[in-house]
Amino acid sequence: MISPGSADETVSPWRGTRPELVIAVVLAAAVGVAGYVMAGWTGLSAVVIVAAVVALAVLRAVLPRLAPDQARTARGKPAARALTGYGQRLLAVQTAINSLAFYNDELRPVLENLLAIRLAERHGVHLYQNPAAARALLCQDSRDADLWTWINPATRPKESSRGRGDQSGIPSRTLARLMDRLEIL
Secondary structure (H helix, E strand, O other): OOOOOOOOOEOOOOOOOHHHHHHHHHHHHHHHHHHHHHHHHHHHHHHHHHHHHHHHHHHHHHOOOOOEOHHHHHHHOOOOOOOOHHHHHHHHHHHHHHOHHHHHHHHHHHHHHHHHHHHHHHHOOOOOOOHHHHHHHHOOOHHHOOHHHHHOHHHOOOOOOOOOOOOOOOOHHHHHHHHHHHHHO
16 A cells, blocks of 8 residues: 555546546437437447447557656656765865876865965964975975975966866875875874
8 A cells, every 4th residue: 555645656647627528428428318309228329339449549649557656756857966974075185196287176175275274373474475384394304395396376277277188186104104204283
């Protein structure tokens, strides 16, 4: 048994056909009365049998099979969800590793913004006004010296480089070191 409001409910093919059905019943009654007047019970029986056969043939040909209501099935289907949270971040990181253009256009501004916030809140250093002090705080040992080239605001491309041949993006080890330094900062 189907409960009301369920996604599996079907729509009646009779919905909205009340005027046509009333006309068909009145016409059949009028033809039946005419058959009875003309030939008695035999005439009425012939009219009823012919009307029933014609009605069944028309219904079989005209009416579609019962189908689920499109609006209800659409509501019942799970909608495609936007990629959010961990999955979105993982995709951004993987794409930045594979594509320098994506790194420069998408991930670099996020990392640069995070660096600017960390430096301002925890060290009182403005990344854009005092890049030398920012570099000194980010790259405290020789192993981290190359990190600055990946996040230096002065070397960020002014235009999007998408569509200009894809170079490999930031190496995964460099990105991991950069994120570690940003966490520690």
